[in-house]
Amino acid sequence: MRFVTGTIKPDKGFFQPMEEALLADPEVRREAIHHLDRLADGSAVAMYEISGDPDRIMGIIQEHDQSIGHQITRGDGTVLQHTHFEPTPVVDRLLDVMEEYEFAIDMPMVFTEGGRLRVTLIANDDTISEVFASVPDDTHFEVERTGEYEAGSGRIFSLLTERQREVLRAAIECGYYQEPRQATHADVADAVGLTATTVGEHLRRIEATLMNEIVP
Template sequence: MKYITVVISKVDDENCSKGEDATDSVVEGEAIHYITLLDDGTGVALYQLRGDLEESAKALEEDPEVLSIERSEAADGLVYLHFQADALMTELLGLFRRHEVVVDWPMEYTAQGALRITWIGDDEKIREVIREIPEGVQINLEGIGEYHSDMRQLASLLTERQRELLKLAIDLGYYDVPRQVGLREIADEIDLSVATVGEHLQKIEARILSQAVL
């Protein structure tokens, strides 16, 4: 059983019908915990917001494509959406169903607003999905291989931004022996102070190591 992780970083509006995107610059997504299409062509989703939650929720409530929204009282930023599915959403979700691949929830938004999706299936079905991705959807391959159920265990301990910072530190050689870069080089890459980067990495290391020794 294989998995593939891709990042949808760009959609060409000329080739893909997306509907109106007036809320895109206002609403900041953290993750999509679940999304599916209903028989009437609409969709429902469990959506995690980040940033200014009040502003994002207001923008969604005013979006004509959003039929209803219900905010969770137990978890900040978690909303249930009933929406009018656009052509692109219908096509992508139809692909997963048609080729019998399973989405490894949640789908996650990167700090740049791209959407990271992992799906699971056999080799041929995964290839069929890739071949049928709509023209105009730009995807970047992030990972592929044999799927293990505990793959998300450590990653789930970190926020999206923490994972991106950790990946950057690894890519730059911060954890190489000998170390290739210091905190200053990492800070320069993401426009943060050295102290802030150091604090974030200490928190990341503490979370991961505390689980690794249990």
């Protein structure tokens, strides 16, 4: 079994209309898609992670939401949007590919600084080739790396969102994980432009994600 990690981006720059409104606001950022699935009636469900001021994010969602229904979970500096929606043609075709071929996606799918969506596929070589050939013409996939799949390998850092990796790098550079500890949440927060409370929340999620992968 092999893995291929790459980034995907539609010509329009977004997969669903709601994302266009988020992209237009420099104060918020799409972080990751933690779940994506198509239902029996052809509609789809997904869970987005969005960072920024929760009130600002909520305002954008309320103004531009075209979903069938959604549920919002607010955090300090992040929002999780559980959404039920009618997929665009691009998303519909990608869901077709997910159902047609036997492969797994190593969740979450993480948005990069350039607005692309980083995805890791797990499958055999033949299936990976077939998936590449089936990607819609108006959607572009760029391979970043590939190799033999090993659960819990160094690829676990791809499970972190871009913002979480930024916070983790800052924490390491500030000496937060040195013994004795040389930095506080406030020190890390100053380095990344977040509040200490938000940094603490990010670090708890980072540690939980990495420990769940490292410890069987």
